[in-house]
Amino acid sequence: MASDYVIEMLHITKEFPGIKANDDITLQLKRGELHALLGENGAGKSTLMSVLFGLYQAEQGTIKKDGKEVQIKDPNDANRLGIGMVHQHFKLVECFSVLDNIILGVEDTKHGFLQKDEARRKVMALSEKYGLRVDPDALVSDISVGMQQRVEILKMLYRDNEILIFDEPTAVLTPQEIDELMEIMRGFKNEGKSILFITHKLAEIMAVADRCTVLRKGKYMGTVDISGTTQEELSKMMVGRDVRLTADKKPCKTGNVILSVKDLVIPSRTHNNNAVRGVSFDVRQGEIVCVAGIEGNGQTELIYGITGLEKVISGNITLKGKDITHAPIRERSMDGMSHIPEDRHKHGLILDYTLEQNLVLQRYRESAFQNKGVIKAGEVRKYADRLIEEFDIRSGQGPVTIARSMSGGNQQKAIIAREIDKQPELLVAVQPTRGLDVGAIEYIHEQLIKERDNGKAVLLVSLELDEVMNLSDRILVMYEGEIVGEFDPKQTTVEELGLYMAGAKRQDGKEAKAS
Amino acid sequence: MSEKKKLSENQMFISVLASVVSIIIGLIFGFILLMILNPSKAGIGINAMMTTGFSSLDQFGKVLYQSAPLMLCGLSVGFAFKTGMFNIGATGQYTIGAFCALVGGIAWQLPWWVCLILSFIGGAIWGIFPGLFKALFNVNEVITSIMFNWIGMFLVNLLLANMPIMLASAWGASNSDRTAALSQANPGAIIPKGGLDRLFGNSSWINISVFIAIIVAIICWFILEKTTFGYELKACGFNKEGSRYAGINANRNIVLSMIIAGALSGLGGGLYYLAGTIQYVLEKKTLAMGFNGIPVALLANSNPIGTIFSSLFISYIQVGGSAMQPNFSSESTDIIIAVIIYLAAFALLMRGLIVRIMKGGKSRETAVTENAANVTADKADSMDKDDNKEAKA
Ligand SMILES: Nc1ncnc2c1ncn2[C@@H]1O[C@H](COP(=O)(O)OP(=O)(O)OP(=O)(O)O)[C@@H](O)[C@H]1O
């Protein structure tokens, strides 16, 4: 008799130095099911999926495919069993074209020469069929994260995988892209493919999943049918307490202007036009100003310009009345700017440094942590211990854990802890809660509001409109490198913001071009 | 079980064990090679290789003496590695360092320690170029430093050939293809033996250079591990964008680390040629010592303290290798030494294997290996990048 389950992971235990990442976890995936995996940051979701994909070997437990026990020693084994995975942090070769990335590892050759025509046809057919728009000849380094993810999905489809693992696919996507992805996943399901799906966004689980397995601190908490549960129940099951999903805050009391941006023009790395085209705004003490917009409308470059990662062409930036338009990054930092960057692996962390080394990345030169150039190891440790405690940064070995081995959400928490604790005058936060669990989001939102209530200026960039509406005191909508509208969140709606973000409306009187 | 686990989690222990196992495997391969080359003498050969270094105080003195310049070249390569730079130019810096030391000693009649400072400065200057070109124009440091190896070597030969006072012929010897013996030209430029020669049975080799090298190694370790400067250097090496975000001036650090790397190699050249036993010979080939710094650094995983031991090891088998000479040609001993060093550099691979065995067949390093594989893939790709572009155009 054929088993009901395509994949069964039974009593899986996987240990890392100092931590049991998976402790006797059982997960059963039905054929043609969309199965969500939910758990706090560091609960062991990615680890469990990596075990299934053959990246890690479990110390205990068995894996069954169609009721028969199988050994998955490496991703090639997984591939042979039809298991594919889209990783939390993509694994693409940056300087290869999209097509080359998709066929990498399973290339057709003839007399030792690559045969790409057939592959190209197959990729284009798949792309057509599932609505996965990609440009096969573009270099991966030049395409948006959204497209990178579509490339990862095509990689799985190209290998004819039947069991698809998505590790936090929506964390890096825009709301529009998320809707598209949900559609695509439903399509897979209707075709009889089985899907494992990790996310921290409960609404997504409610929208597409059939069942959900919940993990907490490496342990199995249970599996529930989505039709018979609610978001509140799920979050309680995962965190162990009730979580408030909206932050409440006092009305803001604004003070002096902290950041002033005037007529800023910043070049683009991907196209010849300027990414930011004459942007002006102020951020005052005691307010959270949010820059909203669809990804790729210049928000990234605007922040790069303000924080000094990119040179500006013209215009100026003043911080507390001082012109910092061309100031080096360190000077901005010492003048009271903190920056939670968009890309935690590229900018936010030195992945091969330990957690404690990363926690002092912005402060190691302060006299509290060094004396005549010699680092005070004891002070660093004390400081790290405090931040780890306060921000609940979970890892295998505490301060000496290598950042690379930490779970994505905990890496993010480390960055936030470091930047907030620096006591900045201006906190620039880009997607600060990307990849965090609901409990952590609640905490970080509280922290951001606390900063604001303490008279700090906060400049927030977020693609998530819920977060934007929830946190900000003022919303600036960016479209094609310009600010097309300014809103009070209490007097606007998500729908209205959406119109401005899509470029259908703008406030400066000019009628937007219909498109 | 718990004991086993504890050990397997002790990184230090695993590293050392991995190195030792690799070395043993290297020696076994070396022996097999000897068997192929000259079966009847293979036993004697491997015995010579393995025991000569300890066979007499004189030979042990030689091991220590040769290890000093090796150590410094290894430190040089390792230091640059930590900043993400591949200093293949150690040999050029070493040659310039040797030249500066000898000019100080022979032409200017300076005392040994001033000569050492000169070698240090000379190497540093030679290290500036690859660092500066990388920082200013993003020219790959490998290309620049290879060119500067040749430039350095020919420049030194040219200068020496045109400085008659430097040559042995000016100091009562007949040959003009090498620099003067320091014992004739300026005994004060010879690095003192500090009484060690008496301790080492009147070894002609031994002097205090190995202690100087060890002290330098400890200083390097201190700089890299304990100072904000080292923290910045390593941050640049690990993640250039990330360190830029943290306000670290990556270009400044690239130049500084190459200057330091150059200075270390240069000092190595000074230590070797100021011992008074060796004369610089004007030949049209780059000196092997600088290149040997690469395996020394690799074997030690760029750790300065590890470099002390890896340079002693390589020096040891080199001394052993030269003792095999009558039975084996110098070429074949070179091959065997190379094989041993090559296999010893497998230490990293060995690490994963040891962990696997200790954990009872289960690996937890898979992720690490996987990562490493990815990184290598990335590197390979970036090398192919230009070809790719051309193909597309
Ligand atoms: N390669 C590794 N080496 C050491 N520890 C690891 C490694 N990978 C994961 N861990 C540890 O195992 C635990 C579980 O990590 P995992 O990545 O599975 O969490 P997660 O549930 O995916 O969390 P997140 O939502 O933050 O991505 C974490 O505490 C992490 O520090």
Ligand SMILES: [Mg+2]
């Ligand atoms: Mg994860």
